[in-house]
Amino acid sequence: MNIYLVGEAAEHVEDLRPHLAKPYNIIGLPWTAANTTAFDGDITADDVIVSLRLRRPGGTAPAVRLLHVPGAGLDQIDFAALAPDTLVANVFEHEIPIAEFVMARLLEWEIRAGRLQESFNPQAWPSLYRRRVPHGEMYGKTMVLIGYGRIGRAIAARATAFGVEVVAVDDSACSDAAASVMPTDQLAELQRRADYLVLAAPLTPATTGLIDAAALARMPAHAVLVNISRASIVDQVALFKALQDNEIGGAILDVWYHYPDAGDSAVIPAEAPLWELSNAWCTPHSSAWTTDLPRRRYAVIADNINRLAAGEPLRNLVRPAGGDSSRRS
Amino acid sequence: MNIYLVGEAAEHVEDLRPHLAKPYNIIGLPWTAANTTAFDGDITADDVIVSLRLRRPGGTAPAVRLLHVPGAGLDQIDFAALAPDTLVANVFEHEIPIAEFVMARLLEWEIRAGRLQESFNPQAWPSLYRRRVPHGEMYGKTMVLIGYGRIGRAIAARATAFGVEVVAVDDSACSDAAASVMPTDQLAELQRRADYLVLAAPLTPATTGLIDAAALARMPAHAVLVNISRASIVDQVALFKALQDNEIGGAILDVWYHYPDAGDSAVIPAEAPLWELSNAWCTPHSSAWTTDLPRRRYAVIADNINRLAAGEPLRNLVRPAGGDSSRRS
Numbered sequence: 247m248n249i250y251l252v253g254e255a256a257e258h259v260e261d262l263r264p265h266l267a268k269p270y271n272i273i274g275l276p277w278t279a280a281n282t283t284a285f286d287g288d289i290t291a292d293d294v295i296v297s298l299r300l301r302r303p304g305g306t307a308p309a310v311r312l313l314h315v316p317g318a319g320l321d322q323i324d325f326a327a328l329a330p331d332t333l334v335a336n337v338f339e340h341e342i343p344i345a346e347f348v349m350a351r352l353l354e355w356e357i358r359a360g361r362l363q364e365s366f367n368p369q370a371w372p373s374l375y376r377r378r379v380p381h382g383e384m385y386g387k388t389m390v391l392i393g394y395g396r397i398g399r400a401i402a403a404r405a406t407a408f409g410v411e412v413v414a415v416d417d418s419a420c421s422d423a424a425a426s427v428m429p430t431d432q433l434a435e436l437q438r439r440a441d442y443l444v445l446a447a448p449l450t451p452a453t454t455g456l457i458d459a460a461a462l463a464r465m466p467a468h469a470v471l472v473n474i475s476r477a478s479i480v481d482q483v484a485l486f487k488a489l490q491d492n493e494i495g496g497a498i499l500d501v502w503y504h505y506p507d508a509g510d511s512a513v514i515p516a517e518a519p520l521w522e523l524s525n526a527w528c529t530p531h532s533s534a535w536t537t538d539l540p541r542r543r544y545a546v547i548a549d550n551i552n553r554l555a556a557g558e559p560l561r562n563l564v565r566p567a568g569g570d571s572s573r574r575s
Numbered sequence: 576m577n578i579y580l581v582g583e584a585a586e587h588v589e590d591l592r593p594h595l596a597k598p599y600n601i602i603g604l605p606w607t608a609a610n611t612t613a614f615d616g617d618i619t620a621d622d623v624i625v626s627l628r629l630r631r632p633g634g635t636a637p638a639v640r641l642l643h644v645p646g647a648g649l650d651q652i653d654f655a656a657l658a659p660d661t662l663v664a665n666v667f668e669h670e671i672p673i674a675e676f677v678m679a680r681l682l683e684w685e686i687r688a689g690r691l692q693e694s695f696n697p698q699a700w701p702s703l704y705r706r707r708v709p710h711g712e713m714y715g716k717t718m719v720l721i722g723y724g725r726i727g728r729a730i731a732a733r734a735t736a737f738g739v740e741v742v743a744v745d746d747s748a749c750s751d752a753a754a755s756v757m758p759t760d761q762l763a764e765l766q767r768r769a770d771y772l773v774l775a776a777p778l779t780p781a782t783t784g785l786i787d788a789a790a791l792a793r794m795p796a797h798a799v800l801v802n803i804s805r806a807s808i809v810d811q812v813a814l815f816k817a818l819q820d821n822e823i824g825g826a827i828l829d830v831w832y833h834y835p836d837a838g839d840s841a842v843i844p845a846e847a848p849l850w851e852l853s854n855a856w857c858t859p860h861s862s863a864w865t866t867d868l869p870r871r872r873y874a875v876i877a878d879n880i881n882r883l884a885a886g887e888p889l890r891n892l893v894r895p896a897g898g899d900s901s902r903r904s
Contacts, residue, residue, distance in 0.1 A: 342714045346737065350682035357679050360689045362858040366850055368843045372835035374859050380866040385671045407736030408675065506701030514697045521695055529691040530703050537709040 252297035265548030334565035345400035347533035356382035390440035393447030394419035449476035459484035486518035581626035594877030674729035676862035685711035719769035722776030723748035778805035788813035815847035
């Protein structure tokens with residue numbers, strides 16, 4: 247069994263190797279291996295491909311044992327081109343850094359420790375000390391989560407430990423120790439008591455524009471909107487106006503309406519200049535962008551390869567053997 | 576029963592009143608009521624005093640039913656001046672904002688979201704997005720807590736929810752779900768694997784200067800020291816040198832070696848200019864300085880007054896009836 251790491255995956259040979267039970271050949275291939283037949287002659291039915299993308303001009307990919315996607319998204323995989331017996335698995339783990347990011351930003355929203363640090367002035371210590379302005383706490387606040395999947399649960403587990411009451415709206419999840427889960431038709435009512443409204447739902451026709459002017463108007467004047475999911479869940483013009491008019495307290499925005507692609511050098515992240523508002527905390531889609539994430543992901547991939555070799559069931563299987571093309575994301 | 580709020584406590588009449596079971600008289604008195612007999616003629620044996628300080632020049636304070644200190648510290652109370660039947664209680668609750676502060680700063684240490692926010696530039700969006708630098712995570716890190724009292728436990732409960740392994744050193748506490756507790760003689764060994772070393776112990780002869788040059792040398796080069804307890808647990812000159820020479824990763828410092836007092840206008844927070852180092856994050860003793868803290872504390876005080884009136888046991892009793900002057904802090 248050879249393991250082919252394609253494109254960006256080829257940078258992670260040393261994240262994968264130490265976790266493998268046997269000294270397999272690990273072979274890095276360029277991006278062209280994802281979308282052309284250039285390297286297919288080397289690849290056998292006993293091999294594993296790790297790649298974010300897989301397409302073939304002729305519609306027939308090498309009949310490998312396992313295609314492991316080193317991320318959650320499957321939209322770059324042409325399932326129809328895969329051999330019926332090729333297993334497909336993906337990896338998550340990004341819920342951890344995203345939840346850390348959400349908690350970091352909400353704690354900073356309450357505490358403003360960065361500003362306290364900037365204000366530190368040993369020459370003016372007595373007046374600085376005496377004039378300290380009290381800050382806020384997360385304890386006792388209410389967080390409404392839209393979406394209670396992997397990311398929502400990771401956020402809820404952490405927020406609950408801070409004495410935050412977490413209520414999630416999700417039509418296909420159940421309440422657990424970290425959150426009460428309510429049907430989505432309860433959202434309008436729940437929003438009225440949300441100190442924090444956190445978007446952790448996928449972008450679907452039902453969630454596109456879900457947070458519009460009417461929804462923003464239901465939030466308390468001090469409430470903070472957090473979006474680490476997809477920008478278009480929120481109407482950007484309505485959000486800009488609500489922030490500008492202080493109809494809500496603020497917004498923590500890590501996701502954007504437009505992203506750069508290879509041919510588009512002049513793109514801006516949104517039409518509404520949200521970054522001009524002091525109560526909008528804008529970051530460049532960074533929440534899951536950690537050094538630890540690929541390390542954790544390649545450890546999961548190695549574990550799956552070890553399971554494959556040992557004939558054990560794989561984790562995060564999105565297409566079992568036999569070519570059933572049902573897809574979970 | 577009248578309730579006398581002395582000095583700073585007099586600002587909290589409206590934090591207390593809504594939680595009282597009966598409409599008691601609540602009377603604000605100036606600071607002079609803490610240390611002189613000026614108002615003693617009005618105070619009867621049926622009353623309650625709420626004050627951070629209580630001393631009398633003649634050594635005899637009014638024989639009230641309850642002296643409630645609206646904080647944790649008892650060093651401003653002259654226990655010998657109290658009548659034998661005066662109960663004394665204090666309040667905590669500061670462990671909540673202190674734990675939030677520690678987690679906020681450690682998350683920011685890993686994520687640097689403030690810097691990401693400052694870097695946000697819609698004109699340079701494509702290059703900003705493509706050149707994002709991966710950040711760190713708390714997940715999987717090891718936190719060594721020195722001291723596993725109220726504050727240590729509040730920190731551990733939160734850190735554990737982030738997948739941090741928490742080990743505490745404390746000779747009088749037990750392991751629980753949030754932390755393994757080890758005897759203090761294990762500290763030197765534990766320090767070697769501490770990603771975060773958090774000081775949550777009181778200042779005693781045993782802890783004064785505990786973190787000296789030798790202790791700092793045992794920490795990993797990336798480790799972060801967090802002090803929200805008392806500055807003098809750490810040798811400031813050794814800390815300055817360890818930070819300057821990058822022997823440790825950084826320090827989060829909210830407590831200081833010198834504090835202003837009424838007659839001392841030129842005091843500086845420390846002799847070693849820690850604030851000049853970019854890897855020392857200095858704040859002006861702000862961790863517990865929240866708007867919610869006094870509200871929560873006066874709710875506890877009101878609950879104790881209600882318990883007193885109902886003949887029920889009080890919370891946080893530091894001196895029971897009969898004048899036993901044993902003190903817990």
